[in-house]
Amino acid sequence: MVKGQILNRESFISNLSNILGREMPKEVVHPEFSCKPQLEIYKGFTQAQLAEEFHKNALVNKAGSGGKIDSLIIEKKDLAKTVAEKLVEHGNGPIVAWNDERFAELGLSDVLKDAYVWNDEKGRENINMALNAHYGVCISDISLAETASYTVIDKLGKGRSSNFLPLNYVCIVPQSTIVPRLTQGMQKLHEMSKEGINPAAINFICGSSSSSDIELNKVWGVHGPVRLTYLVVTDL
Amino acid sequence: MGIKINDQSFKKNLEKNLNDDFMRAAMVKAQDLINTNRTNVLSQLGDGNYREWQKLSGEIRAHAIDNLDFYLTQFSENVVKNGGNVFFAKDAKEASQYITNLAVERGVKKVVKAKSMVTEEIGLNHDLIDAGVDVKETDLAEYILQLDDWNPPSHMVVPSLHLNKTQIRDVFAKSGYDGKDIPEDLAAFARAQLRNEFVTADMGIYGCNFAIAESGAITLISNEGNIDLCTSAPELQVAVMGMERIVATYEDADICISLLARNAVGAKSTSYTTFVNGITEEGAADGAKEFHVVIVDNGRSKVLKSQFKEVLQCMRCAACLNICPIYRQVGGHSYNAIYSGPLGVVLTPLLAGYDDFKELPYMCSLCGACTEVCPSDIKLHSLIHEHKRVLAEEKKISAFWGASMSGAGMVFSRPWMYKLGTSVAPYVTAPLMEDGKIKKGVGILKGWTDKRDMPALEKIRFRDWYVSRGKGGNK
Ligand code: SF4
Numbered sequence: 001m002v003k004g005q006i007l008n009r010e011s012f013i014s015n016l017s018n019i020l021g022r023e024m025p026k027e028v029v030h031p032e033f034s035c036k037p038q039l040e041i042y043k044g045f046t047q048a049q050l051a052e053e054f055h056k057n058a059l060v061n062k063a064g065s066g067g068k069i070d071s072l073i074i075e076k077k078d079l080a081k082t083v084a085e086k087l088v089e090h091g092n093g094p095i096v097a098w099n100d101e102r103f104a105e106l107g108l109s110d111v112l113k114d115a116y117v118w119n120d121e122k123g124r125e126n127i128n129m130a131l132n133a134h135y136g137v138c139i140s141d142i143s144l145a146e147t148a149s150y151t152v153i154d155k156l157g158k159g160r161s162s163n164f165l166p167l168n169y170v171c172i173v174p175q176s177t178i179v180p181r182l183t184q185g186m187q188k189l190h191e192m193s194k195e196g197i198n199p200a201a202i203n204f205i206c207g208s209s210s211s212s213d214i215e216l217n218k219v220w221g222v223h224g225p226v227r228l229t230y231l232v233v234t235d236l
Numbered sequence: 237m238g239i240k241i242n243d244q245s246f247k248k249n250l251e252k253n254l255n256d257d258f259m260r261a262a263m264v265k266a267q268d269l270i271n272t273n274r275t276n277v278l279s280q281l282g283d284g285n286y287r288e289w290q291k292l293s294g295e296i297r298a299h300a301i302d303n304l305d306f307y308l309t310q311f312s313e314n315v316v317k318n319g320g321n322v323f324f325a326k327d328a329k330e331a332s333q334y335i336t337n338l339a340v341e342r343g344v345k346k347v348v349k350a351k352s353m354v355t356e357e358i359g360l361n362h363d364l365i366d367a368g369v370d371v372k373e374t375d376l377a378e379y380i381l382q383l384d385d386w387n388p389p390s391h392m393v394v395p396s397l398h399l400n401k402t403q404i405r406d407v408f409a410k411s412g413y414d415g416k417d418i419p420e421d422l423a424a425f426a427r428a429q430l431r432n433e434f435v436t437a438d439m440g441i442y443g444c445n446f447a448i449a450e451s452g453a454i455t456l457i458s459n460e461g462n463i464d465l466c467t468s469a470p471e472l473q474v475a476v477m478g479m480e481r482i483v484a485t486y487e488d489a490d491i492c493i494s495l496l497a498r499n500a501v502g503a504k505s506t507s508y509t510t511f512v513n514g515i516t517e518e519g520a521a522d523g524a525k526e527f528h529v530v531i532v533d534n535g536r537s538k539v540l541k542s543q544f545k546e547v548l549q550c551m552r553c554a555a556c557l558n559i560c561p562i563y564r565q566v567g568g569h570s571y572n573a574i575y576s577g578p579l580g581v582v583l584t585p586l587l588a589g590y591d592d593f594k595e596l597p598y599m600c601s602l603c604g605a606c607t608e609v610c611p612s613d614i615k616l617h618s619l620i621h622e623h624k625r626v627l628a629e630e631k632k633i634s635a636f637w638g639a640s641m642s643g644a645g646m647v648f649s650r651p652w653m654y655k656l657g658t659s660v661a662p663y664v665t666a667p668l669m670e671d672g673k674i675k676k677g678v679g680i681l682k683g684w685t686d687k688r689d690m691p692a693l694e695k696i697r698f699r700d701w702y703v704s705r706g707k708g709g710n711k
Contacts, residue, residue: 001526003515005321006312007334012324012533016305016479019541024305030484033295037282038490057504120521127435127469127522147505154516154523160468161435161522164461182494182509186486189511193451193486198318198513200523201467202453207507209461211423213377213394215262215401216269219423222376223430224461224508 042145042180050145050178051232058148058230061207068208068220071148071230076106079172079233083137084111086170086229093134096166099157102139106172106236112137118159127161136166136225140173142188142204146181148230149206153199160201169208169225174236238328238359239573239588241388246572246595253570254686259390259398263567266397270558273502274609281498293495294613296488297549300449300480304540307449307482308531314452318514320527328358331532335441335474336363338528342472344369344438350456350463351375352443353392353552354478354532356574357587360441361386372433374462376426383407390568392554392576393500398567430462440470440524444477445551446492447529450485453511454529457496460507467512473524475512479531480548492551495611499553535587544619547582549612554579556606556616562599571596578606582619594633597623662693 017024042053051073058071074082087095095115097103103112115137116129130136138158140150150171152163163169179185182204189202209224220226242249253259278286300307312322325331339347347369349355361382364371373382377396381387384407389395396404405417408425415421442463446455454475456463467473483489497506516523539548557563557577568576573584573593581600585593597620606616627633647653668674668681672692677685684690694701 002321003319003526004316006316006324007322008324008326008330009309009312009322012326012531013305013309015533015537016308016540019537020302020305024309025303028303028306028484031295031299033292033299035288035292037285037288037292038494041282118521120519123521124435131431131435149505149509154520156517156520159520159522160464160516164464164468165431165435182490182505183487186490190450190486198314198451198453200318200513200516200520202511202513203464204505204509205507206505207459210459210507211376212459212501213375213380213396214404214419214422216266216394216397217401217419219419222423222427222460222462223374223434223465 038181038183041183045145045180047175047178048234050180051175051234053145054143054148054173054178055230055232057146058232061148065207065210065220068226069228069230071232073232073234076233076235079231080107080111082231083108083170083172086231087111087135087137089229090168090227091134093167094129094132095135095137096130096133096159096162097137098159098162100139106139118157118162120156120159126159127165130159130161130165133162133166135168135170136162137170138163138172140171140177142185143173143178144181144185144204144206145178147206149182149204150230151185152203152205154201155199163203163205164224166225167221168227168229170229170231173230173232175232175234176236239357239575239584240592241569241572241574244572249572250566250570253567254565256398256567258400259567259569260565262397262400263564266391266394267558267564270502274499274555274558277498277502277504280504281494289491289495290611290613293491293611294549296483296491297551297612298546300482300484300488301540301545301548303484304479304482307484308479311447311449311452311482312529312531314450315514315527315529316452318452318527320452320514320529323528323530325530325532325534328532328534331476331530331534332358332360332363334530335360335476335528336367336369338472338474339364339369339439340367342438342526344472346370346372346433346437347439347441348372348374348434348437348466348470349378350440350442350458350466351378351395352441352476353574354443354476355441356389357534358476358532360476372430372437374430374433374466375458376423376460379426379430380404380407383411388569389574390576392552392557392579398569434462434465435469437470439472439474440466441474441476442466444475444481444529445496446489447477447482448486448489448511449482451513453486453513455489455493456508456510456512457493457506458508459501464508464510467510467524468522471525473512473526474528474530476530476532479533479536480550496551496553499555499609499611539586542586543622544582544586546614547579547586547619549614550579550583551612552579553611555609555611559605559609561601561603561605566599571599578616578620582616582623585623590627590631590633594627597627658697662695665693
């Protein structure tokens with residue numbers, strides 16, 4: 001296993017500098033580009049308005065997915081009951097959940113008492129549990145109103161495979177995590193990166209797995225989850 | 237596979253594709269569907285001022301290309317900070333060998349691959365297979381093409397567009413499928429076959445839509461989620477990127493990602509947008525334990541040096557294919573290369589030389605539709621025109637109709653020849669007539685009459701008719 005190796009860089013880069021007709025600069029000032037249309041989208045919207053937009057756009061995705069995607073706007077007091085309903089909506093089956101204390105804080109310990117909780121110490125066994133899971137459940141870290149996307153920022157206990165292997169998925173979207181669009185999501189990652197924090201994986205997800213590769217017919221669940229339900233929680 | 241997809245002559249290839257009615261209808265359907273969705277979704281982007289976004293994206297890409305040495309250096313340092321390794325490959329052979337050696341040295345038995353044009357370009361699959369590695373393409377279209385004996389892709393975003401569902405059913409039947417040609421059933425079969433592959437593979441290989449210099453992140457965009465699975469379970473992972481995939485910051489990537497999804501598939505976003513920053517956290521049960529990025533030149537630095545540099549801004553969205561009137565008629569395989577449509581016309585001769593691809597610049601009517609849609613703000617039609625100029629003036633290479641064009645030039649520049657030719661043409665073509673139309677042309681007419689009838693040439697020349705018209709002749 002190698003780590004930290006860079007091969008052939010010097011000749012490769014000096015060839016490029018030659019072609020560009022100068023020495024490689026020590027610093028490059030990032031320019032001000034001519035316009036910033038991305039900042040105008042949902043400018044000045046309140047969190048409640050962004051939640052409405054998120055939900056509206058999720059319903060547009062629902063219409064385009066023949067009902068494979070769904071979205072509900074709820075309050076925290078109804079969360080446990082709604083999650084419990086959603087985790088049996090498409091039949092009973094094994095559930096996989098992150099090892100994340102936020103589930104207990106949200107009052108979901110009871111609902112998830114039979115779920116398999118990702119345990120990194122068990123190694124590859126986790127992946128097999130995710131492979132056979134009927135439901136997966138997660139909490140969005142950053143949520144994008146424009147595309148109705150939720151975000152998973154990789155961390156111990158969150159198991160990447162648990163996000164992509166279960167058949168059905170339920171995502172809790174706290175209203176406070178909603179930003180207008182990818183622009184603000186990227187600003188957060190930029191700020192984290194400046195502080196030297198680069199999570200190993202960051203996944204923005206806005207639908208269930210789909211493909212149009214067979215005569216352009218849209219089919220669902222080609223690899224990952226077939227169904228996705230968002231629960232937008234207005235008082236979180 | 238490499239850049240060239242078959243050894244047939246350009247003309248033979250074209251003839252074959254023009255006779256493939258399903259493929260031609262599929263191209264028309266794809267263009268119409270994707271363009272309608274694209275136009276719709278772009279009209280909802282901000283206040284609908286696409287030109288502004290296009291300009292911004294062009295500036296972002298041009299800035300990265302103008303500082304490629306700096307940003308690639310910064311990127312490679314950040315990959316290392318994230319626990320990864322970087323290999324700079326000057327050509328296809330070096331890149332493919334590095335990855336193949338890695339697989340052999342680590343005792344890899346099975347690789348899961350996510351769709352990547354650059355791994356096609358470097359011919360990686362065949363090197364891995366020759367080394368005894370079991371390669372599984374996991375993108376549904378690529379999976380179909382692999383099972384169909386590595387049938388080449390015909391579209392950059394929908395590579396299996398040229399195959400119909402019955403052909404796909406027959407391909408799957410070779411792997412045990414006994415169902416009908418229903419897309420949902422076919423996809424369910426692929427799901428069942430591939431899920432286990434992801435979790436049992438020793439190595440994951442994927443491409444890179446954008447590499448982010450400030451963090452060392454590889455950005456991956458897909459609807460299927462297969463890329464995410466390739467980045468999850470395998471312990472050894474390799475990302476392969478053309479050296480021009482770089483952008484400076486996450487914020488720059490925002491604009492490119494926003495335009496890529498809208499232009500490629502006519503959606504606000506693909507289902508999955510993923511950033512991979514090197515190896516997984518210590519102690520994590522999945523994610524890469526060993527991570528490599530292979531940065532490929534393979535002729536791109538020659539492009540950087542040339543008047544075609546702007547094409548390096550391309551983000552491989554295929555919007556130019558989806559709008560091109562020529563692509564609509566001839567389909568992706570007629571370009572005889574993995575890059576097709578207007579992008580292929582510009583890029584293929586630059587990466588693979590004019591010798592095998594001198595006809596490509598003539599697969600363009602210079603209508604400029606590609607330039608109008610391109611989210612990277614590349615003046616594609618000007619670059620194609622420049623290829624034509626280089627071929628005619630510098631290389632003196634006559635493409636397949638060079639002789640006809642120089643013949644026409646000679647006739648048009650000599651009034652007596654022109655007059656004689658236009659006077660005798662109706663009589664010379666008389667033997668080819670049937671029911672008042674030319675149905676079976678010869679020579680230069682054949683290309684036309686193979687597909688449709690040609691009206692008979694009038695016995696009176698236009699010029700003569702026009703003059704006599706003013707004098708009370710036949711109106
Ligand atoms: S040249 Fe422009 S339109 Fe064509 S694939 Fe590249 S980015 Fe898309």
